Amino acid sequence: MRPLDENETTQVFEKMFKFTGNNLKNIVDRPSLEGTDTNPGRYCFRMQKNRVFYVSESLVKRATNVKRDKLVSLGTQIGKFTKNGSFHLTIQCLNLLGDNAKHKVWLKPTSEMSFLYGNHVLKGGLGRITENIVPGDGVVVFSMADMPLGFGVAAKSTQDCRKMDPNGIVVLHQADIGEYLRMEDDL
Template identity: 75%
Template sequence: MRTLDEQETTVVFEKLYKFVGNNLKNIVENPSYEGTNPDPGRYCFRLQKNRVYYASESLVKRATNVSKDNLVSLGVQIGKFTHHGNFHLTVHALSILAPNAKHKVWLKPTSEMSFLYGNPVLKAHLGRITEDINAGDGIVVYSMSDIPLGFGIASKSTKDVRKSDPQSIVVIHQADIGEYLRMEDEL
């Protein structure tokens, strides 16, 4: 387990910024109230076996007592680096992205299962959509009862979505909570 170097930090923050915008400050400066210490700690990012974790500093200090080979996980895994150096957010990051999301879409109840099976979001599936979305922006997908289901990338701007036909793709699927069941052996 180690801290992210400057290049890795930049890549991770750029990816998070795509989804949360200026709310990235809320993630980085989030106070941590753990243990008996009345002073709040902070959260930090750590790298272990090409996976990036979001954990409180007090948890990181306690994890130093565990050997590197025996440490399986630490805090919340938010993503992983590929062999080519690209960073991909994993479904575990949803708990951090959802409360800080800049762009959101809400799915009709009849369309939720389609998204949870890994399909993209079509215009016909939309219940609501936030304004000022541009193509390529990160979007968090919710049910109509405000339960975060996953996230993806906008294929069209909000303006273009209103003009498009019902079968056009609005959000390209990246991760959803159904992955816990579909990829049970890998996770």
């Protein structure tokens, strides 16, 4: 497990900034509960194989006793780098994104299942939407009970959503909590 280099850090922060905006500072500067009272630890980003993890510094120190080839996971996996070098967020980072999301969309209970099967969010299934969303922004999708269901990219702005028909796509699906069941054989 190694620290991210400058290029990797830039890609990770740019992708997370797309979803959290200025709240990214809350993720980076978050104190860890595992340190001492006088010196609480911090969270950091580490890379193992091609996967990026969000883990407390004290846990990283304790993991140095494990051989690299035997270490499978540590902390919360937030994403992975593809073979061509681009960074993709994974569903495991949903709790971090949900707590610090800049743009949010709430689904009606009737359309939650459709989203959890991997479909895009349609205007007809939209319960609420935050203001000032522009196309291309990262959006976290919630149920009406404020449970994070997944995330995606805004296809339309908040203003355009008010005028469009019920079958128009509002959020393009990227990941949802139903992936755990759909990808069960791969895990």
